Amino acid sequence: MIDLTLIGIGTGNPQHLTLQAINALNTVDLILIPNKGAGKDDLAGLRREICDQVIQNRDVKITEFDLPTRDPKTADYRQRVDDWHDAIARVWSDEIHRHLPDGGKVGFLVWGDPSLYDSTMRIADRLQRQQQVEMTVIPGITSIQALTASHAIPVNEIGAPFTITTGRQLRDKGWPDSADTLVIMLDGECSFQSIDATGVKIWWSAYAGMKEEILISGPLAEVSDQIIETRARARTDHGWIMDIYLLRR
Known part of the structure; x- marks a missing residue:
């Protein structure tokens, strides 16, 4: 039996870890760390840095594995993602059985929260269907x-709803009718360029909550170019970028 614990670690700041997360990291037998390859190995390094700071139990084994890449030849987006998740699940299974052939407790560190625009639970579910795996989140x-705290703003207006969506949805479908406040995630193309900027304010953050954090806010029409230029420069400097923004009209 494998006990798999998916541990939300915040946005890269070790102080974001809860006591529950720290306790879990100290009670597993194995921690799996994905390596996304050259230019993105800082992400694996940050996971290791977090482990070094909070793990007191030196019996915990930490191992890295190469993360499979998506096949760009598959035209259908959903099929491409499903195939990718299948490949990742196979790598997880191989690593677990190589290091814990007799079973044990496995930990996986997840940026932010495992429930929000993250596929770790979907990948873990594949393992549950294939073998004896008990999952804890x-x-x-x-x-x-981290975004709203750094900008010192509430995520919603008084009594009003807000919508969390992706850059792809904003580009393809425009501003949804569900709310006047949007939180945009997974946007590598600065999709705020696709909407009418009149009367819209943006609060943008890159590396939210980390020491490298960058914050820009203001009327979208006035700061759009600044965000695009800053984002491109930061990505070049670090080799990777994670950013998020809130739009309000």
Whole structure:
């Protein structure tokens, strides 16, 4: 039997870890850390840094594995993602059985919270269907919380709803009718360029909650170019970028 614990670790700041998360990291037998390859190995390094700071139990084994890449030849987006998740699940299974052939407790560190625009639970579910795996999920600080805290703003107006969506949805479908406040995640193309900026304000953050954090806010029409230029420069400097923004009209 494998006990798999998905541990929300916040946005890269070790102080975001809850006591529950720290306890879990100290009670597993194995921690799996994905390596996304050259230019993104800082992400694996940050996970290791967090482990070094909070793990007191030196019997915990930490191992990295190469993360499979999506096949760009598959035209259908959903099929491409499903195939990718299948490949990742196979790598997880191989790593677990290589290091814990007799079973044990496995930990996986998840940026932000495992429930919000993250596929770790879907990948873990594949293992549950294939073998004896018991899954536990520990919540973490989300990039939304880090964004609104750093800008010192509430996520919603008084009594009003807000919508969390993706850059792809904003580009393809425009501003949804569900709310006047949007939180946009998973946007590598600065999709705020696709909407009418009149009367819209943006609060943008890159590396939210981390020491590298960058914050820009203001009327979208006035700061749009600044965000685009800053984002491109930061990505070049670090080799990767995680950003998020809130739009309000």
